[in-house]
Amino acid sequence: GQQLNQSPQSMFIQEGEDVSMNCTSSSIFNTWLWYKQDPGEGPVLLIALYKAGELTSNGRLTAQFGITRKDSFLNISASIPSDVGIYFCAGLVLDNFNKFYFGSGTKLNVKP
Amino acid sequence: DTGVSQDPRHKITKRGQNVTFRCDPISEHNRLYWYRQTLGQGPEFLTYFQNEAQLEKSRLLSDRFSAERPKGSFSTLEIQRTEQGDSAMYLCASSVRSGYGYTFGSGTRLTVV
Numbered sequence: 001g002q003q004l005n006q007s008p009q010s011m012f013i014q015e016g017e018d019v020s021m022n023c024t025s026s027s028i029f030n031t032w033l034w035y036k037q038d039p040g041e042g043p044v045l046l047i048a049l050y051k052a053g054e055l056t057s058n059g060r061l062t063a064q065f066g067i068t069r070k071d072s073f074l075n076i077s078a079s080i081p082s083d084v085g086i087y088f089c090a091g092l093v094l095d096n097f098n099k100f101y102f103g104s105g106t107k108l109n110v111k112p
Numbered sequence: 113d114t115g116v117s118q119d120p121r122h123k124i125t126k127r128g129q130n131v132t133f134r135c136d137p138i139s140e141h142n143r144l145y146w147y148r149q150t151l152g153q154g155p156e157f158l159t160y161f162q163n164e165a166q167l168e169k170s171r172l173l174s175d176r177f178s179a180e181r182p183k184g185s186f187s188t189l190e191i192q193r194t195e196q197g198d199s200a201m202y203l204c205a206s207s208v209r210s211g212y213g214y215t216f217g218s219g220t221r222l223t224v225v
Contacts, residue, residue: 004154033213042116042203042216043155088154097210098168099145102154 002027006089006103013079014111021106022073023089031092032072033100034063036085043088047074079110114138116217118204124223125194132190133220137206144187145214146179147203148172155203161187194224 005024013019023032031050035043047058049065049072056063062075072091076083086107090100117136125131137144142163147155158177159169163184173179176194181187191198201221205214 031211035216040218040221042118042205042219045213045215048213090154092211098160099157100214102147102156104152104154 002091002093002101004089004091004101004103006087006106008106009104010107010109012109012111015079015081017079019076019079019083019108020073021087021108022071023091023103024071025091026070027093028069029072029091030069030094031100032063032065033090034061034072034074035088035090035102037088037105038085046087076108079108081110081112084108084110116204116206116215118202118217118220120220121218122221122223124225127196127224128193130190130192131194131222132188133202133204133222134186134188135204135217136186137204138208138215139185141206141208141215142184143207143210144181145205145207146187146189147205147216149201149203149219150199158189191222194222196224198222199224 034046037043047063052069053067054065060077086105088105089103119134145160146158149155157170159179161181164181176192179189201219203219205216207214
């Protein structure tokens with residue numbers, strides 16, 4: 001299957017700080033998704049990106065679809081304690097629109 | 113829109129027993145997906161349905177696993193002769209169209225003892 005590399009694996013930040021995480025692949029993707037997962041729950045869709053270069057915001061979250069189509073990043077501004085969770089990127093390859101491949105996640109910890 | 117529902121939320125079973133999980137997708141979504149997630153990993157694709165047709169299955173889906181979506185609405189995932197390696201969170205998701213973001217359910221946490 002496709003490999004999506006997420007970095008960092010985990011991060012500890014202070015409330016109020018900005019956060020940046022990214023996702024890279026050796027393959028070209030034509031859709032990128034960002035999800036957040038709380039313990040014991042299913043992932044919740046945060047942002048969907050459908051075109052190379054696209055920059056999309058959802059409240060304090062901003063994500064971009066890299067112009068090479070092999071990467072994407074997610075920024076969170078002014079973090080708050082409820083941002084704690086695991087953030088996953090997911091990508092859709094050109095030759096198979098049937099399933100998204102997921103990265104292994106970035107675990108975010110926010111200290112009040 | 114009541115979201116994607118999965119039942120049960122938790123299941124503990126003895127090795128060798130059969131288990132069945134149910135997923136009710138968002139009603140207007142004709143695509144339904146099953147994923148498996150182990151601790152510290154992202155979800156891994158198992159299979160997907162368009163309406164009642166099962167169109168793709170992962171190699172992860174051994175012959176002990178079977179999934180159905182008999183009337184194109186709810187789906188079931190059955191695992192026969194469970195093994196300890198089957199312990200995982202089983203996630204169901206649905207989408208309105210190919211290539212669009214999924215809506216996931218809360219998952220079924222399976223523990224095989």
